[in-house]
Amino acid sequence: MEKKKYTLKDFFSNLFWAFKWVFSFSKFESFLLFATYLIRALIPIASSYLFALMLTTFTGFLAENSPGFYSLLTRITPIALIYLVVNLIQSLNENANFYLKSKLNIFYDNQIYLEVYKKISTIDFEKHEDAKFNDKIKKATENIDRVTSLYDEIFVLISNAVGVIGSSLILLKFHPFMLLFVIIFSMPSTVLQLKSTLRRRKMYESMVQLNRSFWYASENLTTDKQLYEVRANNLSKRISDYMQRKMDIKNEKEFGYYKDYAKKSSRLAIFDAQDILFGLMIMQKILVSGGTIGDLSFYWGRATNVTSLIRNTLTSLVFLFDRSKVLEYVRDIMEFENCIKTGEVVVSSKMPPKIEFDKVSFKYPGSSKYVLKDLSIVLNPFDEVALVGLNGAGKTTLIKLLLRFYDPTSGVIKINGTPLSQIDLLSYYSVIGILFQDFNKYPFLTIKESLLLNKTRYSHKSIEEALDFSDILDTVKSLPKKAEHRLSKWFTNGMNFSKGQEQKLALARIIFRNAPLLILDEPTSSIDSNAEFKIFNKIYKSFSSKTIVVISHRFNTIRSAKKIYVLKNGRIVEEGNHDELMAKQGQYYKSFNLQAEGYKSISSTAPDQVIQTA
Known part of the structure; x- marks a missing residue:
């Protein structure tokens, strides 16, 4: 399948979506943060201008041969005070910016994490069990932090752009060709920076699988339950050697990138002379058209400043374009619409519901094989029911349909006579207590x-x-x-x-x-037989006011059930209580005897002959 090309339209759409989403959490703080970035862009121009004005005043004072330091103070103090106020505003603005960014990154980043995880928890199980969509979920969770970082980067971009525009207008007015030279001389290092950013991103993308392998390997050396096997089988050195090989590959790639960047950056050192060229151009202009030492300082500072601002603006733009691609994973998750939607009919929580499977057939999405075929079962309130069958018989799938994790391919499931598709799932789940294997x-x-x-x-x-x-x-x-x-x-x-x-x-x-409806899927598979016997005795004796559904391959846990359904290849092949099924001498009878013989004999019974869970 051909990869979709990421266009400018996608870029602006994703950027607007991320901005709108974060803004919805933090309207007031966003306005304040935006204001701090605007002030950050304009303050250097004002500060540079006031400093130049002080220089001009001082040199003018020297040219006049005016006597006394007091006379100088009376001229320069008002400007110096304004300069100090501007610098104080800059300092306070940076503190405010730091505070607001921290709040954004801490509170709203965490809020966004929570919103994404909450959304993932509601997505149809069909998607959770789909490998491609599951990979999308993983990539979304890995890139949640990009949402707020891009939000902040948008403000940085605007701040840099305002600085570029302001300084460019000043230079354009002073010397029309000055701006052209600034742009030309800033391009080589800017292009290098942009290419390096893209190359670094591709490098880290290529190491995703390598990093995952390294992380999973490290789990075997740090997690106690995995470490048991590693240490007992003397695998520590083999795993650490594996990690070393992965680390060597990673180090080689990263070192190669930084070595190449340093080499190319060194070749551009000649362009560092651009500041001298800018100074000479300004001096020539001042000599021809007139000006002061303050003018030299101000315009020289603007020329140097706009060079770095152009580089930073273009780098921010590439950063945004590159990072916004991964936003699609988060956006796809947040905008995903479930096929399974809750109904409006509320289920009473006072007693177990009546459950009917009416000619239900089901096959998993993308599969042509039916797991359940034309299955009909009625579970009346207060029933004690057991489901047994070989692996793949359809028992766990039946429970998934009962919980409406999937809808039947055909047929209908009814709750108190109402199709399950019309039932309010929140009220329905409130009457269910389920323990999965x-x-x-x-x-x-x-x-x-x-x-x-x-x-x-x-x-x-x-x-x-x-x-x-x-x-x-x-x-x-x-x-x-x-x-x-x-x-x-x-x-x-x-x-x-x-x-x-x-x-x-x-x-x-x-x-x-x-809960009124108790579903137990292999509830005692890891529990010793004595405790299991005690627990199930309590379940059957104490819960006469509940509907009980048990899935188990241990016959001593199900033989007391009032009704036992035997599933095979997605169909009910036998039903009845223990005595009735034993009298039929069918599938249940054979499997029961095989398991009973297995308990008596030291030799193991062939696993495909014993009824087990799906």
């Missing part, structure tokens, strides 16, 4: 905070009950800070739980949520 750990939160993610009202007793239910209360109580511990050694006094303990804590979060 790949559960979140929230190591940045304390144990207590992680439990309170979905609740604002609670009691200490309810927290302990949830922890006790999932057989983790005694462990938490044994910790020095109890439920105020963070579960990561990255934090002071933090500690790491075992995988089984982490899963118990994740289960406690879902129990504490106390």
